[in-house]
Structures are given as structure tokens and as C-alpha cells.
Amino acid sequence: MPTTTATTTVLYCHDPLNERRADAHFAAEARQLRAVGGTALLVDHDALLAGDPERAVARVPEGTGAVWYRGWMLPAGRYAELDAALRLRGAELVVTPEAYRRAHELPGWYGTFAGLTPVSGWLPTAPGEVPDPQRLAALAAGLPPGSAVVKDYVKSRKHEWAEACYVPDLADPAALHRVVARFVELQDEFLAGGVVLRAFETFVVPQAAAAEVRVWWRDGVPRLVTAHPDSAVAEVPEVAEPDLEPVRAVVEALGCPFVTTDLALRADGAWRVVEVGDGQVSDLHREADLTAFVKLLTAGQALLRTPSGSGTTPA
Numbered sequence: 001m002p003t004t005t006a007t008t009t010v011l012y013c014h015d016p017l018n019e020r021r022a023d024a025h026f027a028a029e030a031r032q033l034r035a036v037g038g039t040a041l042l043v044d045h046d047a048l049l050a051g052d053p054e055r056a057v058a059r060v061p062e063g064t065g066a067v068w069y070r071g072w073m074l075p076a077g078r079y080a081e082l083d084a085a086l087r088l089r090g091a092e093l094v095v096t097p098e099a100y101r102r103a104h105e106l107p108g109w110y111g112t113f114a115g116l117t118p119v120s121g122w123l124p125t126a127p128g129e130v131p132d133p134q135r136l137a138a139l140a141a142g143l144p145p146g147s148a149v150v151k152d153y154v155k156s157r158k159h160e161w162a163e164a165c166y167v168p169d170l171a172d173p174a175a176l177h178r179v180v181a182r183f184v185e186l187q188d189e190f191l192a193g194g195v196v197l198r199a200f201e202t203f204v205v206p207q208a209a210a211a212e213v214r215v216w217w218r219d220g221v222p223r224l225v226t227a228h229p230d231s232a233v234a235e236v237p238e239v240a241e242p243d244l245e246p247v248r249a250v251v252e253a254l255g256c257p258f259v260t261t262d263l264a265l266r267a268d269g270a271w272r273v274v275e276v277g278d279g280q281v282s283d284l285h286r287e288a289d290l291t292a293f294v295k296l297l298t299a300g301q302a303l304l305r306t307p308s309g310s311g312t313t314p315a
Helices: 024-035 045-049 076-087 097-104 106-116 133-140 158-164 173-190 245-254 290-297
Strands: 009-015 018-022 039-043 065-070 091-093 120-124 148-151 194-199 212-218 221-227 258-266 271-278
Touching (some): 009 024, 018 024, 024 290, 076 097, 106 245, 120 133, 173 194, 212 290, 221 290
Parallel strands (some): 009 039, 009 065, 065 091
Antiparallel strands (some): 120 194, 148 194, 212 221, 258 271
């Protein structure tokens, strides 16, 4: 299969201290892209968040055409502004704003993945707005009895597990309100979309493998399987091999061109989708094979799994 690296253009966030180079977090990836003939251009993430997309894309040449974004997360509204600013310069994002929102925010993907992911419910809320106990109790009533996890449409605060993430018993309205209120407080202006409750499920760690795996899907095909980026290096001698066939069908149904799914093994032996994301803003484990990832990004040959330190396997 011929590759299309020469026509692949990717927008990376620039270094906040030097607008002529990629942010350090993405610099190695940008170098690898250029090494295989792709084009790495730079945008200003801070300007995007500040609502100045024209300034953010000032270094994108006129008439660039189709581009991917690979950078820090953007609220769906800011992503749409980025797309509009690029179109004024004769460029456009391969992932449309509609597709980005669908993959990036839980309400966009949950209905498609409902059979493979913990039962969830949500309330649209503005940053700083804590739903009252009655609304939270009504939301909790739609979940199975027991414990739950609190998050917004995009992220949780799992590192503040006890105070802002985990609710031991949904039947305890005071505890539920307390955890949600703390979550909203800590998210502050970055609260995305609203408050989400997800039924808690017990997961186990496969022997000698990362606790959670991230599957990278391109056009409905699983191109790469890596350890989740939160996995420590010592935790990933192997990347587990989940059965991806049930997930493949729902990724195809979602209809987004570049998607990640995070999978974990439930105690009963079922692989569960714990998160879905747009691949453009999904982080890559620091031990993952950049060559394999760039092949994915440039739509080269399909790849399946790359355990840490190994080569790649054609699909």
C-alpha cells in the first residue's frame, strides 16, 4: 500500500517560549513526522484558548489544505473556531468540529458505546455551578445502586480520588453532593460541559501488563495498541491484547476518523471501554513507538500492536 506522508500536514502547539518550535511535549513526534516527509506546522494554543483563533493560526501558510491537529485539549467550541480560522486561510481540519465533539465529549459517544462502558448520566452545568442535591439524586437514580465516579464531559480528577472523584454510595445524597461540589471547585473554569456520574466497576491488572490500554483507531481500524499514558514505564513490559471486535463495530458506528478507546479488564473477565477520545488530543505513552504512531498519523500501512520496546506488526 503506498503511503501519503508527503501530503500529510499536522498542526502542533508551539513552545510558549519560542513560537518557531513545537512544544517540548510534541517535539519528538513533530521531528519524526518531518523525517518521513510530512509537514509540521505550528499554532498558538494559548491564543486559541483566549478566543483569538486568527492569531493562533497566523503561521499556517495560505492554501495549506487538509490538516490534522495534534496538541493539547481544546474545548469543542474553541476547536470549531480553529476550524473556521483555518478555512479563511484555505485550510481545513480533517476531523470536523462535529466529529471532534462527538469523540471528545462523553454525551457524544456514550449512546454508541453504552453496552461496552459503565452506565452513566450527566447534567449540563457551567463552570462553578454545583447542581443541587435534588438534581444530583435524580441523576443518581438512573445508575445501578452502589458506588460511582464523578467527572465532567471530558476528564475526571482521579488523582483526588477520595475528595473529588469517588462516591462510595449513591444512596448517600450528602456524600454525593460533597464530592460533586469539590470536583466542580477543583475544575474551576476548565469544567467541560457538565457533571457526569459513571457507575463504578472493579478492574483488575492483567499479569505482567499495563492496567489499561489505549487503542488508536483510524477510519474505524485499530492501528495501534499502547499502554495508557498514565502507566509508569516499569508497568508496561507487555501491552495486553483485548478482544477488539465488539469495539470495532461501535467505533465504526461512531463515524469519527481518528479515535482512541481506553480499555480495562473488569474483574469478571470482560474488557470494558472506560474512556473514548479524539485521537488528535489523546496523549501517547512516552515509551510508545513514535515510528509506528507517525505511520498511523500519515495513513500508512495498518498497524496492530506495539508492546513497549518492540517493533510493529502489520494488520
